[in-house]
Amino acid sequence: MRADARKNRDHLLAVAGTAITEQGVDVSLRDIARRADVGLATLLRHFPxxxxxxxxxxxxxxxxxxxxxxxxxxxxxxxxxxxxxxxxxxxxxxxxxxxxxxxxxxxxxxxxxxxxxxxxxxxxxxxxxxxxxxxxxxxxxxxxxxxxxxxxxxxxxxxxxxxxxxxxxxxxxxxxxxxxxxxxxxxxxxxxxxxxx
The missing domain is CATH 1.10.357.10 (Tetracycline Repressor, domain 2)
Known part of the structure; x- marks a missing residue:
């Protein structure tokens, strides 16, 4: 995995961790993407x-x-x-x-x-x-x-x-x-x- 892709993936995981801690595992994927300042398609490309x-x-x-x-x-x-x-x-x-x-x-x-x-x-x-x-x-x-x-x-x-x-x-x-x-x-x-x- 390229360094920039790894960095983006790590950022998404950090944001998801915070969101799940606050709202639970049912937090919206769209909300996680919004918090990470990416589109839902980007999130789903990393995590389908x-x-x-x-x-x-x-x-x-x-x-x-x-x-x-x-x-x-x-x-x-x-x-x-x-x-x-x-x-x-x-x-x-x-x-x-x-x-x-x-x-x-x-x-x-x-x-x-x-x-x-x-x-x-x-x-x-x-x-x-x-x-x-x-x-x-x-x-x-x-x-x-x-x-x-x-x-x-x-x-x-x-x-x-x-x-x-x-x-x-x-x-x-x-x-x-x-x-x-x-x-x-x-x-x-x-x-x-x-x-x-």
Missing amino acids: TREALLEALLRTSFDELTAKAGELETSSSPDEALVSWLRDCTAWTTEYRGVTVLMAAAIEDTESALHASCVTLRATGARLLTRAQTAGKARTDIDGADLFALVAALAWLGDQPSLAPRADHLFDVVASAILTSAASNEAEGKHRPRARD
Whole structure:
């Protein structure tokens, strides 16, 4: 790709990111083009569909979450790695309002531009979950699909103005439910204030 084409594409992605953060994934493509000071045809030449635009916009974040999982596997205990990644993934999905609905649909739709990225993200979470389960730190009656659904549910909570203040507390409740009793007691002990002697 030529340097000027790359620059135009990067500009469109930056503008789209801002628009989606403000208005959600259903923001008009025409509005994104207007904000970028280009015609709709120019936007569609770079990104022929809404999903193609979203895939390009979100790919960097997907890659970062995958890389973060790899780092956590070598630097943290299995339960800490799982909860840390789950927190990062949930926080990221709340940045772009409505993205969880698209991700949930894309995971089942092999024709979706987002399908491969969502499958990779789900597999990354499943790998961390399996590692924690093998270590006896996470319950064994859930799988990667369940974990992916929990990310979507937690992100949805954060996306609701009336529920957002409870999102952190509910994240902790869900995270402790994923961990086994010993692991969740250790995690709670780390966050609980020490009793004074």
